[in-house]
Amino acid sequence: MKFTDGFWQKRKGVAIHSPAEVRDYRINGNSIILYAPVNKILHRGQTLQGPMLTIELSSPCSDIIRVVSRHFIKRQKDPEFELNINNGFVPEICDEDRQLVLKSGETLVRVDKVDFSMSFYYRGRLLTKTGRGQMGYITVEGQGAYMREQLDLSVGECVYGLGERFSAFVKNGQSIDIWNEDGGTSSEQAYKSIPFYITNKGYGVFVNHPEKVSFEVASEAVSRVQFSVSGESLDYFVVGGRDLKEVIHNYTALTGRPSLPPAWSFGLWLTTSFTTDYDENTVASFADGMLQRDIPLRVFHFDCFWMKEYEWCSFQWDKEVFPDPVNMLKRLKEKGLKICVWINPYIAQKSVLFGQAAENGYLLKLEDGEAWQWDLWQPGMGIVDFTNPAACEWYAGKLNELLDMGVDCFKTDFGERIPTDVVYHNGEDPQKMHNYYTYLYNKVVYDLLAQRFGKEEAVLFARSATVGSQKFPVHWGGDCVSRYESMAESLRGGLSLCMSGFGFWSHDISGFENTAAPDLYKRWAAFGLLSTHSRLHGSSSYRVPWLFDEESVDVVRYFSRLKCSIMPYLFSTACDTAICGVPSMRPMILEFERDRACDYLDTQYMLGDSLLVAPVFNEEGSVDYYLPEGTWTNFISNRRVSGGAWQYEKHDFMSLPLMVRPNSIIAVGSNENVPDYDYLKDTTFHIFELGEAEPAAATIYSMDGRPEGLVRAARNGENVSVAVSGIRNYSIIMRNVGAVSNLKGASFEAHPLGAELIYLEGSDEITFKIVG
Known part of the structure; x- marks a missing residue:
């Protein structure tokens, strides 16, 4: 949200009150509390009026500094992110003549008492700074109060993250609202909005608010990142580290590590697609067709219409097309397949479950106590209230019946279009629940799978997310279209998400909307099968390769088998992700942060420490990609290439730049038919x-x-x-x-x-x- 009119003036109706000095302070155990009036106090008479901000500095764990600024102290029941706070951690606090210092590990904040400023350092290196006119309490005529912070950006500093954003990978110049929406992959909206950014200067900032957070990234003030929230307080963390990997390591120590998905989930997933016609014969023909063509298939997914139309979600198989689901699933599992089914948190009015859910208070309500409903997506649908423990138990019970039938995992779709004109069971603020809802939704499903099968077997295929959702993998990129441009925007979104604390990511190979031309299908298949997780899925047409052309069969077979063969390397990378938080799929800047040529790279990525993947984004097979210093080797062709420069190559459909970093060991397994061995x-x-x-x-x-x-x-x-x-x-x-x-x-x-x-x-x- 913008508050100023250029650099010098405020917008009409806007008043900005920024700390001018530290008039008083307290060292309160493990924290420092600052009392900062918005004017220089020249005589005691000036203390008789405000505003004055109360700023608390503390540290939840090593190398993370917390800043909470308040105007008025409001006590209300709000959802809060689940954070791993070490209450026993003791930062160093030093009271100097003009300055106060709080040091956490190698990261510290230095406060100037006389001319208010806060400067953040790591091992003596300035990370960022806020000063007079930057932090502020703001009133906007007709809109209410806001709290704002502006943190400095230095020359050449690039900002990354903020969730799965499909816009430019470097966020400088963008206005971004942290507000989950179902907008596809071709707009500024995002399914997974995360109020965390990281910069190539080696630090991260996490804004600890589940509600809408408005970011102006080098946009309103072009040498600053501004973030603001509605209300009377602002809570954020500055995260330090010796490199970008350690910053993400520290951030995920606070918000939760990505859980380790089971090895079988890294294999190829095939779905029925969305609006296609299908029954058991159709499904069996797909599974048998993959087997007959020697294409390793590990998971079969039933999309929406496994349930009867207008009844999503009833969690009951449509008996007209699946009269014997238990034995059907048994027959599929005998082919070596895991089973996934589509669900969402909505209950349509025609569902046999709607009356039960409404009567028992399991749905979000209006002020008058009636269930909230609308007609978008499903006629008359309501939304499950996951703040109600009884509703969680009821919902999980319905899913448990599917697990009894032979289902192994769930695609947890939707969770973004959550209304704000509702009442929650526990009375929490619906504005702050809008983004947070997806955390509760996916947690209920993931916890059920972990309880039933053990955490090592629990996996979702989730679309929406917020802070902490990385604990419930895997996430996929949502509704993309069948174009090369959409393939590229999907990759940008995945790289941004992986810079936001998420470890594993997937996308709809060849695009969800429309039907890809054979060349796009083959290029996207190579990219998809060199992502952490790989799924063939679409909207109105099937995605089995033989419906495109025979070469598509060859391409899917080759790259599926290649992925299975390098699983010892990929799964070890995944284990490291679960331990350290560093994503398995990495932007180039995360591995080569001292190579300035990597700052803006968003059409290639590292798969683990050692493999560089450069997808081909055109029919001709030409690809431009950058190799850092050293002698790299194409894993497929064995061609050696000198790095430190851009490469210009042409590849057929059975190839792409899959480059091995020098001084690497790639472990290759003995099985090309399954990912789990x-x-x-x-x-x-x-x-x-x-x-x-x-x-x-x-x-x-x-x-x-x-x-x-x-x-x-x-x-x-x-x-x-x-x-x-x-x-x-x-x-x-x-x-x-x-x-x-x-x-x-x-x-x-x-x-x-x-x-x-x-x-x-x-x-x-x-x-x-x-x-x-």
């Missing part, structure tokens, strides 16, 4: 471009998330040593190395990709010399 047996380790005196390592996790295998490699001149432990039967391929000699304990053989060692012991150290 023993990653610690019959594993091949591909070693790329070992750096001089730069040890490389790869940890291999079992499917239950335990680090049980380890490979280490080091080079000193022509001498190389490789140590392997915890792996049963393995081989090593030195990529682009023709010959070796002076072996200890094994022998290498020629291999098309380099030199291959087949070694069968569980652990040993091998030394050799590269001679060609």
Whole structure:
């Protein structure tokens, strides 16, 4: 929200009151409380009127500083994000002559008492600053009160995150409201609005408000990020770290780590599509068609019309097309498939459940106590009130009956269009519940799956999200259209979400709306099968590859099998994500933050530490992408490319730039048919471009998330040593190395990709010399 008219003037009807000095303060245990009038106090008579802001500085854990500024103290029941606050953490507080300092780990805030300002540092490096005229209490004639902060941006500083935004990846110059909406992927609206941003200067800012937060990112004041909320208080955190990865690590320590999805969820998902006609014969023909064509399929998803029309959600199979759902699901599972079904938090008036839900108070209500209803999406639908524990239990009970039938997971659709003219069971503010609703909705479903199957088997396919929703993966990008431009905007949204604390992300391969041309289908399939999660889904047409052309079958087969084969690498990356919070799918800036060429890159990404993916966004197969310094290797073609420059290439449909970072070890498994298998047996380790005196390592996790295998490699001149432990039967391929000699304990053989060692012991150290 903009309050000014240019840099010098305020908009009509706007009054801005900013702290001028610290008149008084208290060191209150582990916090500092500042009393900051909005005018310089020259004599005692000036203390007889306000406004005055009360500002509290504290730290919930190391390297995070909390700032709460208040005008009036209001006590009301509001939803709050679930934060991991360490009440026992004690920051260092120092009272100097002119300044107050609160230090948390290596991050500190320095307050100037005389001319009010707050400067944030990490290891002595200035991160950002707020001063006179920046923080403020604002009144707008006819609209009420707001609280605002403006934090400085330095020269060349780029802002990322704020949720799954489909606009430009770098947010500078944009006005962004944190307000979940069902707007597709082609507008400024977002399904997943997260009030957290991170910059290439090495810090993040989290605004701790579930309601609408309005951001002006280098827009109203072009050298600042402004954020504002309606009301009398503003609560935000400045998150420091030694690099961008540690900033996200610290942020997710506060708001929750992404949970680890089960290994099977990384395989290919196929759906019935949305408005298509289907029954068991149709579904079986899809599953059998994939099997007959040797395409690894792991999950089958039933979209909306598994339930009878006008009755969403009844959680009952449409008996006209699925007369025997239990045995149908059994037959599908015998084909090796997991089962997902579509749900949402809405109950249509025609549903057999509507009367029960309304009578028992399980739906959001109007002021008069009647259930809130409207006709958009489903005629006469109501919305489940997840602040009512009885409604949560009732809703979970209906889903539990589906689990009894053989369903394994749920696509938790919708959760964005939540009204604000309603009354909640627990009396919480409907404005603040609008975004927060999705957290409660998805938590109920995820907790049920974790309770029923164990957390290691729980997974959703969710569309809406807020802060903390990363704990309930996986999330997908919503309704995109079948165009190359929409493919690119989907990727931008995913990269922005992954810079907002989310670890795993997917999208509708070839686009949801319309039907893609065969070339787009094939290009998007390669991109989709090199995302963390992969789903073929659409609106009005089926998405099985043979309906596009025969080459589409080849492409989906090839990249599905490729993904299954590199699961030891991908799943280890996922385990690291669950442990550390760093996303599995990463913008280039997250891995190469010192390379300024990476600041704006949004048409390529890193899949884990070592694999760079550059999707092809045109029919001709031409692709421009950037490689940081070093000698990179195309994992598919084995072509070596010197980095530090842009690359201009052309690829057929069976290829794309899948580049391996130098000094990397990629673990490749022995199974190309399923994503979930023993990653610690019959594993091949591909070693790329070992750096001089730069040890490389790869940890291999079992499917239950335990680090049980380890490979280490080091080079000193022509001498190389490789140590392997915890792996049963393995081989090593030195990529682009023709010959070796002076072996200890094994022998290498020629291999098309380099030199291959087949070694069968569980652990040993091998030394050799590269001679060609």
